[in-house]
Amino acid sequence: MIYDFPHYLSAKKTVDDRALNAHVWQMLRQNLPAQPNILEVGAGIGTMAERLAEQEFISTATYTAIDNQPENIATALQRLAPLPKTIRLSLEAVDLFDFIQQKQGQRQWDVLIAHAFLDLMDVPATLPQLFSLLKPGGLFYFSINFDGVTTLEPTIDPALDAQIEQLYHQTMDERLTDGQPSGDSRSGRHMFSHLRQLGATILAAGSSDWVVFAQPNEHPAEGYPADEKYFLQFIVETMHRALATHPALDQAQFARWIAQRQAQIDAGELVYIAHQLDFLGRWPGEQ
Numbered sequence: 569m570i571y572d573f574p575h576y577l578s579a580k581k582t583v584d585d586r587a588l589n590a591h592v593w594q595m596l597r598q599n600l601p602a603q604p605n606i607l608e609v610g611a612g613i614g615t616m617a618e619r620l621a622e623q624e625f626i627s628t629a630t631y632t633a634i635d636n637q638p639e640n641i642a643t644a645l646q647r648l649a650p651l652p653k654t655i656r657l658s659l660e661a662v663d664l665f666d667f668i669q670q671k672q673g674q675r676q677w678d679v680l681i682a683h684a685f686l687d688l689m690d691v692p693a694t695l696p697q698l699f700s701l702l703k704p705g706g707l708f709y710f711s712i713n714f715d716g717v718t719t720l721e722p723t724i725d726p727a728l729d730a731q732i733e734q735l736y737h738q739t740m741d742e743r744l745t746d747g748q749p750s751g752d753s754r755s756g757r758h759m760f761s762h763l764r765q766l767g768a769t770i771l772a773a774g775s776s777d778w779v780v781f782a783q784p785n786e787h788p789a790e791g792y793p794a795d796e797k798y799f800l801q802f803i804v805e806t807m808h809r810a811l812a813t814h815p816a817l818d819q820a821q822f823a824r825w826i827a828q829r830q831a832q833i834d835a836g837e838l839v840y841i842a843h844q845l846d847f848l849g850r851w852p853g854e855q
């Protein structure tokens with residue numbers, strides 16, 4: 569397979585559409601100010617802005633989306649071109665921490681969005697910096713925060729499956745970016761205490777698990793929906809890359825395991841579940 573990150577983010581959209589917690593999503597709609605000034609960090613190829621426009625959460629808005637990968641922002645520019653001109657877009661390829669430094673002291677945003685992003689960060693260190701961008705009383709929507717469960721069915725070997733899940737999560741916990749810790753395999757559940765410690769109010773929270781499965785071959789809509797076969801191939805390849813040199817694994821056995829998982833995808837047999845949590849909240853102060 570070709571390991572193409574923008575393609576993965578595109579394939580992920582329908583998986584996220586099903587996963588997003590419906591209660592938290594509707595609470596976002598109810599609490600969005602009219603004509604909001606929105607900032608999305610780690611925005612990838614812009615699927616969240618697209619979703620908010622498609623579902624008419626926003627019609628007149630200013631939407632700033634940043635991501636540190638220029639190829640993601642280039643894809644977002646093309647993808648979001650059809651959005652109505654009443655949504656004023658500003659897309660920038662910039663590292664989050666450079667952006668925060670540029671904007672220091674300017675609390676200009678009504679709404680802050682981080683979707684499938686904060687679990688890649690050192691959350692307690694990042695949240696105060698992120699909140700420094702939000703107006704008093706501003707809204708935040710933090711969705712798809714991974715929370716410690718990766719399930720692949722059917723089982724290949726119970727002991728090996730469990731070991732691979734545990735080691736894969738450990739790579740998230742031990743991940744370093746620029747020498748700094750960045751990631752938490754239980755970032756979803758830990759978000760409650762991180763937010764409360766900063767004095768943020770949680771308006772809604774709920775699970776947003778990815779659940780991906782195929783219809784059997786005889787079914788009219790056979791196979792995985794939309795581009796979700798690629799999504800699964802990418803996930804399995806990500807696990808492969810994360811553990812490809814891990815000393816605790818017999819690498820020949822692991823390579824066979826990966827090949828079996830890819831074969832299960834080809835046969836439409838693989839079921840993938842990742843447990844995640846969504847949050848909507850408010851930063852203290854009057855709007």
Ligand SMILES: C[S@@+](CC[C@H](N)C(=O)[O-])C[C@H]1O[C@@H](n2cnc3c(N)ncnc32)[C@H](O)[C@@H]1O
Pocket residue numbers: 577580609610611612613614615616634635636637640662663664665682683684685688
């Ligand atoms: C898992 S992806 C999610 C992207 C998008 N929110 C989505 O769900 O389609 C995480 C994104 O964060 C971006 N990213 C990671 N670290 C970043 C940083 N320090 N500053 C800005 N973007 C970052 C990556 O380039 C990637 O596009």
